[in-house]
Amino acid sequence: MSETWWRGAAIYQVYLRSFADGNGDGIGDLAGLRARLPYLSDLGVGAIWLNPWYPSPMADGGYDVADYRDIEPSFGTLAEAEEFIAEAHALGIKTITDIVPNHGSDQQKWFLQALEAGPGSAERERFHFREGRGESGELPPNDWKSIFGGPAWTRIADGEWYLHLFAPEQPDFNWDNPEVVEEFHDVLRFWFDRGVDGIRIDSAALLVKDMDSLGGEEAYTDLDGVHEIYRGWRRVAEEYADRILIGEVWLPDQERFAQYLRPDEMHTAFNFDFLACTWEAAALRCSIDLTLATHIPLGAPPTWVLSNHDVTRPVTKYGRADTSFSHADRKHGMPSDPVLGERRARAAALLAMALPGGLYVYQGEELGLPEVEDIADELRQDPIWIRSGRTDHGRDGCRVPLPWSGDEPPFGFGAGPTWLPQPLEWKALTAEAQAANPTSMFTLYRTGLHLRRELLGDGTLTWLSGAQDEVLAFRRESGLVCVVNLGQEPVSLPEHESVLLASGPLEGNLLPSDTAVWLRTA
Numbered sequence: 083m084s085e086t087w088w089r090g091a092a093i094y095q096v097y098l099r100s101f102a103d104g105n106g107d108g109i110g111d112l113a114g115l116r117a118r119l120p121y122l123s124d125l126g127v128g129a130i131w132l133n134p135w136y137p138s139p140m141a142d143g144g145y146d147v148a149d150y151r152d153i154e155p156s157f158g159t160l161a162e163a164e165e166f167i168a169e170a171h172a173l174g175i176k177t178i179t180d181i182v183p184n185h186g187s188d189q190q191k192w193f194l195q196a197l198e199a200g201p202g203s204a205e206r207e208r209f210h211f212r213e214g215r216g217e218s219g220e221l222p223p224n225d226w227k228s229i230f231g232g233p234a235w236t237r238i239a240d241g242e243w244y245l246h247l248f249a250p251e252q253p254d255f256n257w258d259n260p261e262v263v264e265e266f267h268d269v270l271r272f273w274f275d276r277g278v279d280g281i282r283i284d285s286a287a288l289l290v291k292d293m294d295s296l297g298g299e300e301a302y303t304d305l306d307g308v309h310e311i312y313r314g315w316r317r318v319a320e321e322y323a324d325r326i327l328i329g330e331v332w333l334p335d336q337e338r339f340a341q342y343l344r345p346d347e348m349h350t351a352f353n354f355d356f357l358a359c360t361w362e363a364a365a366l367r368c369s370i371d372l373t374l375a376t377h378i379p380l381g382a383p384p385t386w387v388l389s390n391h392d393v394t395r396p397v398t399k400y401g402r403a404d405t406s407f408s409h410a411d412r413k414h415g416m417p418s419d420p421v422l423g424e425r426r427a428r429a430a431a432l433l434a435m436a437l438p439g440g441l442y443v444y445q446g447e448e449l450g451l452p453e454v455e456d457i458a459d460e461l462r463q464d465p466i467w468i469r470s471g472r473t474d475h476g477r478d479g480c481r482v483p484l485p486w487s488g489d490e491p492p493f494g495f496g497a498g499p500t501w502l503p504q505p506l507e508w509k510a511l512t513a514e515a516q517a518a519n520p521t522s523m524f525t526l527y528r529t530g531l532h533l534r535r536e537l538l539g540d541g542t543l544t545w546l547s548g549a550q551d552e553v554l555a556f557r558r559e560s561g562l563v564c565v566v567n568l569g570q571e572p573v574s575l576p577e578h579e580s581v582l583l584a585s586g587p588l589e590g591n592l593l594p595s596d597t598a599v600w601l602r603t604a
């Protein structure tokens with residue numbers, strides 16, 4: 083098994099619009115990110131994954147790409163992106179860009195050409211255009227539903243309909259068309275040529291559609307044909323040295339999931355099973371075991387994800403009576419105990435950091451930011467809010483601009499009002515305030531990430547606790563033992579030489595409830 087950077091890397095996810103604003107327009111940008119690279123280096127991350135940074139009308143926060151070979155003007159320029167890549171590399175930080183192959187923007191050149199060219203044209207063959215059903219084609223070609231709510235079809239002026247699994251502004255590409263295949267190979271090369279080290283593949287399981295199927299998700303989720311696409315992508319990646327493909331693959335079936343990680347497909351994929359797991363010892367252990375059993379035979383490193391730009395912030399999730407997460411039920415507004423939530427999120431961070439494989443940290447996770455649930459309805463930007471008929475509050479609450487410093491908004495994010503408002507209470511959560519505090523979430527992450535680099539990363543684990551225990555305890559090859567107490571009562575620590583790091587205060591030799599510790603053992 084080769085030891086390459088990505089197998090054990092801590093990868094920090096930058097949601098650029100909300101990271102740092104360099105020009106004071108309230109929107110994060112490349113200038114802001116570049117100015118904060120020392121922060122990320124100090125935090126101890128090995129790589130940065132940026133959400134889509136391409137020109138976009140922002141109908142879905144940039145996942146509606148209008149040009150795959152340029153940078154969104156409000157974020158900066160292509161030249162700045164290249165400088166960012168070089169500056170990150172100079173700090174020993176790898177860079178990962180996000181490619182959206184399932185759909186483009188309705189403002190993308192190909193889609194505009196398809197509208198213009200009319201029914202039956204080669205231009206329309208790059209998408210899924212169909213005639214409607216009913217006497218005059220007034221009904222959509224089938225009853226597929228958009229993942230964001232409402233029908234998955236929109237009718238255009240000449241009467242044809244086009245497919246969009248997400249918002250109408252995101253028309254789906256037709257992956258049966260070799261031109262589409264070629265185009266994306268070229269896009270991959272475009273970014274690899276500019277030095278990016280990895281590609282995060284958006285909605286990776288959805289590309290191939292069975293248009294004759296009347297069914298629901300099974301008509302477009304995880305159809306066998308997707309694997310040929312990623313074999314092609316792997317061949318492109320291997321034209322370059324040490325570049326990786328990371329799949330966004332949400333599938334409940336681990337065997338199907340594992341197929342994406344075969345040696346001639348992707349290098350890694352996000353572990354959403356772990357992200358969605360409840361804060362319970364047996365469930366977490368089961369998720370960890372399943373993950374290891376899925377990855378180890380393939381030689382692929384597991385990944386550990388606690389949050390991203392699509393899900394509820396951990397401190398909020400873990401403070402609720404129901405600690406599960408699903409897209410179908412975000413539990414918006416369910417009461418959350420902030421003290422309990424933070425305590426558990428700290429313990430979860432030490433657990434995730436100690437597990438073998440790669441780790442993802444979503445910006446703001448290291449600051450312990452809560453989900454912002456009281457954004458005024460008229461300020462909500464996530465298309466899910468409107469398309470669900472204002473029933474699903476969507477994902478804006480985990481996308482609020484970061485608080486960096488100072489006592490009031492914009493908390494050093496930029497100069498003026500931010501694109502989503504920041505809560506006043508974030509005064510206590512700024513990076514500046516936390517860096518100076520030895521017991522802050524930031525200090526826990528920074529210490530943990532540095533220790534992890536030295537002692538953890540890729541490899542295996544040996545369980546020291548039983549499957550039914552309320553305590554998770556395991557040893558890593560370096561001798562580091564991680565113990566997490568998910569029970570109600572304090573438990574004694576196993577024999578050890580020293581305590582390396584704890585998520586909260588210990589009571590002598592006892593590990594309190596909802597607390598994790600890293601021990602050095604012989």
Ligand code: NOJ
Binds near residue numbers: 145182285
């Ligand atoms: C998954 C992305 O993470 C999400 O933010 C986006 O809305 C959908 N894919 C559609 O591109």
Ligand code: CA
Binds near residue numbers: 105107108110
């Ligand atoms: Ca800006």
